Amino acid sequence: MNEEQIEKPATVDDDDIIIEIINMHKWFGDFHVLKDINLIVRKQERIVICGPSGSGKSTLIRCINRLEEHQRGRIIVDNIELIDNIKNIEKIRTEVGMVFQHFNLFPHLTIVENLALGPIWVRKVPKKEAEETAMYFLEKVHIAEQAQKYPGQLSGGQQQRVAIARSLCMHPKVMLFDEPTSALDPEMIKEVLDVMIDLAREGMTMIVVSHEMGFAKSVAHKVLFMDYGQIVEENAPEEFFENPQHERTKLFLSQILH
Amino acid sequence: MSKAYSEKTEETIKPPLTSVGVIGWIKANLLNSWFNSLLTVATLYLLLKIIPAFIRWAFVDSLWMSTGAECHQAGGACWSIIPANLRFILFGFFPYDLQWRPLVAMILLVGLLFYSQNRNHWKKSLAYLWIFGLFIMGLLMKGGLFGLTSVESAQWGGLPLTLILSVFGLTAAYPLGVVLALGRQSKMPAIKTICVIYIELIRGVPLISLLFMSSVVFPLFLPEGITVNKIVRAQAAIILFTAAYIAEVVRGGLQGMSRGQYEAAESLGLNYYQTMRLVILPQALKIVIPPTVSILISAFKDTSLVVIIALYDLLKTTQSVLSDPEWMGFSSEAYLFIALIYFVCCFAMSNYSRRLERELDTGH
Numbered sequence: 001m002n003e004e005q006i007e008k009p010a011t012v013d014d015d016d017i018i019i020e021i022i023n024m025h026k027w028f029g030d031f032h033v034l035k036d037i038n039l040i041v042r043k044q045e046r047i048v049i050c051g052p053s054g055s056g057k058s059t060l061i062r063c064i065n066r067l068e069e070h071q072r073g074r075i076i077v078d079n080i081e082l083i084d085n086i087k088n089i090e091k092i093r094t095e096v097g098m099v100f101q102h103f104n105l106f107p108h109l110t111i112v113e114n115l116a117l118g119p120i121w122v123r124k125v126p127k128k129e130a131e132e133t134a135m136y137f138l139e140k141v142h143i144a145e146q147a148q149k150y151p152g153q154l155s156g157g158q159q160q161r162v163a164i165a166r167s168l169c170m171h172p173k174v175m176l177f178d179e180p181t182s183a184l185d186p187e188m189i190k191e192v193l194d195v196m197i198d199l200a201r202e203g204m205t206m207i208v209v210s211h212e213m214g215f216a217k218s219v220a221h222k223v224l225f226m227d228y229g230q231i232v233e234e235n236a237p238e239e240f241f242e243n244p245q246h247e248r249t250k251l252f253l254s255q256i257l258h
Numbered sequence: 259m260s261k262a263y264s265e266k267t268e269e270t271i272k273p274p275l276t277s278v279g280v281i282g283w284i285k286a287n288l289l290n291s292w293f294n295s296l297l298t299v300a301t302l303y304l305l306l307k308i309i310p311a312f313i314r315w316a317f318v319d320s321l322w323m324s325t326g327a328e329c330h331q332a333g334g335a336c337w338s339i340i341p342a343n344l345r346f347i348l349f350g351f352f353p354y355d356l357q358w359r360p361l362v363a364m365i366l367l368v369g370l371l372f373y374s375q376n377r378n379h380w381k382k383s384l385a386y387l388w389i390f391g392l393f394i395m396g397l398l399m400k401g402g403l404f405g406l407t408s409v410e411s412a413q414w415g416g417l418p419l420t421l422i423l424s425v426f427g428l429t430a431a432y433p434l435g436v437v438l439a440l441g442r443q444s445k446m447p448a449i450k451t452i453c454v455i456y457i458e459l460i461r462g463v464p465l466i467s468l469l470f471m472s473s474v475v476f477p478l479f480l481p482e483g484i485t486v487n488k489i490v491r492a493q494a495a496i497i498l499f500t501a502a503y504i505a506e507v508v509r510g511g512l513q514g515m516s517r518g519q520y521e522a523a524e525s526l527g528l529n530y531y532q533t534m535r536l537v538i539l540p541q542a543l544k545i546v547i548p549p550t551v552s553i554l555i556s557a558f559k560d561t562s563l564v565v566i567i568a569l570y571d572l573l574k575t576t577q578s579v580l581s582d583p584e585w586m587g588f589s590s591e592a593y594l595f596i597a598l599i600y601f602v603c604c605f606a607m608s609n610y611s612r613r614l615e616r617e618l619d620t621g622h
Contacts (some may be wrong), residue, residue, distance in 0.1 A: 015270070065525050067521050067524065067525065091527075091528050093524065093527040094524070094526075094527035098521075098525035100518060100521065104516075104518035104521060105521035105522070106519065106521060106522070106523075106541075107541065108541050108618070108620055109541050117526065117528075117536060117537075118526035118527060119529065121528060121536065122527040122532075152486065152620055163522075167526075170527065
């Protein structure tokens with residue numbers, strides 16, 4: 001784990017807001033998963049969300065690119081409000097990259113085809129250029145030599161790095177990570193976190209659902225603790241870990257930090 | 259030193275003779291329990307009874323190039339029925355002097371199918387090639403242009419008819435089945451309902467009744483003076499029938515896809531059609547190659563049901579030959595012959611599907 005502190009821009013002004021969530025609620029049937037969520041994310045800001053399983057943290061970030069639909073309140077991404085307009089949704093999805101717990105690479109395509117698919121069909125980039133971009137990002141996640149292989153031939157850590165590169169190929173303004181390391185064998189977690197740290201260093205706006213507290217400490221501007229569908233606590237990592245305010249946060253931290 | 263040693267052990271450590279080679283295989287597979295030994299002996303006895311008799315009938319006592327009368331005298335198989343009637347079996351009532359035309363058309367069709375087997379040839383140019391090939395085939399069958407004598411489609415028959423009904427039936431039914439499967443998965447209730455009703459209705463009736471409806475009932479609803487070609491009507495019935503079955507198989511494949519694949523495609527900003535075409539269908543259709551080919555093979559064989567509406571396909575022309583007094587009674591020979599033709603086609607299909615599965619395997 002890279003423990004050195006990555007430079008965090010101290011102040012940001014309000015023009016820089018990229019995601020704004022206001023009084024948002026979501027239900028699965030009768031089950032109230034997200035309760036009155038308010039969150040502002042500024043450009044280049046990095047947020048880590050943690051909390052017990054079933055607390056709604058994954059659902060929250062899945063609402064940001066409309067893999068889940070919210071029923072009340074507003075979500076505004078890059079000045080576009082997420083409403084029932086398929087064009088808006090597709091526009092937002094091109095600006096928001098998503099990395100999943102189980103990678104979700106396309107197993108019938110080679111690695112380089114996986115990366116070039118979005119740019120070619122959504123951004124209408126010529127095939128050759130898309131493949132060059134793909135190679136550039138594969139280089140970045142240190143996996144260029146695997147370009148012609150199929151996902152099934154790669155290890156979990158390699159697949160997750162490919163998944164990150166696939167999102168980057170769309171040149172997103174925000175990257176969402178949904179427990180990116182929790183399906184990995186322990187020895188592969190570091191290679192994925194290192195790629196994410198590199199990304200942070202370059203100023204990518206990131207929202208990460210993760211229990212990697214070391215990553216949170218060194219990279220995040222803000223750590224959110226969620227429980228029972230609410231944001232219980234929201235604080236800078238130093239404060240969050242040294243001096244948690246709520247009982248539930250303390251309990252959770254004692255459980256995961258041993 | 260160590261090399262010599264290992265060479266020596268290799269030699270000395272060879273497995274007992276009775277557990278390898280022919281003896282080992284026989285012991286392991288044929289005589290591994292008293293029940294299996296009994297089965298082996300019984301099977302050998304049956305084979306000894308049947309095979310020499312069959313060889314005697316089919317080859318030793320058989321006649322290959324004789325008249326029907328000579329055949330009735332002899333005791334063996336009368337293969338002569340095939341060469342003597344080959345042209346009628348293959349081409350039906352197509353004018354005798356013009357039968358080179360369906361022959362060329364069939365060779366063209368088989369050649370195109372062969373060429374299309376290779377996935378490296380799957381380019382836009384292949385589609386143009388097919389359009390051109392189909393035009394030539396149509397011209398050869400129908401005539402009426404470029405000095406070719408016109409031949410009524412009522413005179414088409416035999417193998418060309420079987421091939422036309424199957425090749426067009428299967429190639430049209432497949433995409434229709436995929437569309438129906440997607441429709442059945444649709445979130446739009448109207449589309450979903452229509453597809454469900456269609457699939458369940460068609461699957462609920464036998465193909466024969468559909469063929470009857472297309473040939474007897476359907477014309478009643480047409481305005482006076484308008485007729486639709488009988489072959490086209492039978493073709494439509496086969497397509498609609500097969501599509502319903504393919505739809506259900508494809509739906510099975512779609513349900514086998516994980517939600518993650520949809521989500522990954524959507525979060526890249528791909529729209530519904532792109533998601534389906536580029537991500538979901540290539541995987542889902544690959545999973546269902548084996549059951550799909552089963553349906554295609556049975557649909558191919560089911561085209562012989564068109565005898566029921568008096569189309570002279572391969573089976574019907576053979577039956578007509580058998581009703582000729584000269585050749586009456588040699589149905590085993592004639593049916594074995596067309597069984598062979600059907601088998602070759604079906605075997606080619608299943609062989610190709612296995613090759614396709616291997617080629618598309620990406621190790622997941």
